[in-house]
Amino acid sequence: MNAKKSADSKVIMTELVLPNDTNFFGNLMGGRLMYWMDIAAAISAGKHCNAPVVTASVDNISFESPVKLGNVVHIEAFVTRAFHTSMEVYLRVWGEDTTRQFKYKSNEAYYTFVALDPHRKPLPVVQVIP
Numbered sequence: 004m005n006a007k008k009s010a011d012s013k014v015i016m017t018e019l020v021l022p023n024d025t026n027f028f029g030n031l032m033g034g035r036l037m038y039w040m041d042i043a044a045a046i047s048a049g050k051h052c053n054a055p056v057v058t059a060s061v062d063n064i065s066f067e068s069p070v071k072l073g074n075v076v077h078i079e080a081f082v083t084r085a086f087h088t089s090m091e092v093y094l095r096v097w098g099e100d101t102t103r104q105f106k107y108k109s110n111e112a113y114y115t116f117v118a119l120d121p122h123r124k125p126l127p128v129v130q131v132i133p
């Protein structure tokens with residue numbers, strides 16, 4: 004199997020924070036953001052290995068700045084390491100206030116995904132060119 008570049012698995016997902024996404028303080032709920040991050044990371048891992056993937060673990064999520072109601076969320080994800088059947092995906096999250104025209108870093112995290120074959124058994128993945 005030919006190795007692939009990290010850039011080949013890059014995904015940028017954009018969402019608008021609506022009232023149903025927020026907590027009592029008008030900030031995006033952490034759980035909702037983690038859900039969006041999981042989807043962005045799964046798409047990225049799937050692009051790398053060209054197979055269905057499942058989330059194996061989520062490491063080191065830290066919420067630095069809240070994302071406000073009405074702001075835009077940009078989630079950038081790409082595969083940083085490939086092991087045998089598992090892949091590490093790095094995520095960076097930015098908030099954007101489109102009215103006042105500035106962006107701010109919200110958080111970052113590493114997710115691990117495992118590729119599965121049609122029998123739902125772990126499937127070897129291609130290596131990553133950093």
Ligand SMILES: CC(C)(COP(=O)(O)OP(=O)(O)OC[C@H]1O[C@@H](n2cnc3c(N)ncnc32)[C@H](O)[C@@H]1OP(=O)(O)O)[C@@H](O)C(=O)NCCC(=O)NCCS
Nearest residue numbers: 057058059060061085086087088089090115116117119125
């Ligand atoms: C992840 C899963 C496929 C691993 O299956 P398994 O039978 O334990 O397979 P293995 O022990 O052969 O491990 C396969 C790979 O997964 C990795 N892995 C397993 N559990 C892991 C964990 N908790 N965190 C990180 N990696 C993990 C192993 O290190 C191995 O990686 P490698 O092949 O690159 O060395 C299985 O545990 C599973 O289906 N989990 C549920 C996934 C899911 O439903 N996610 C949605 C959230 S509930």
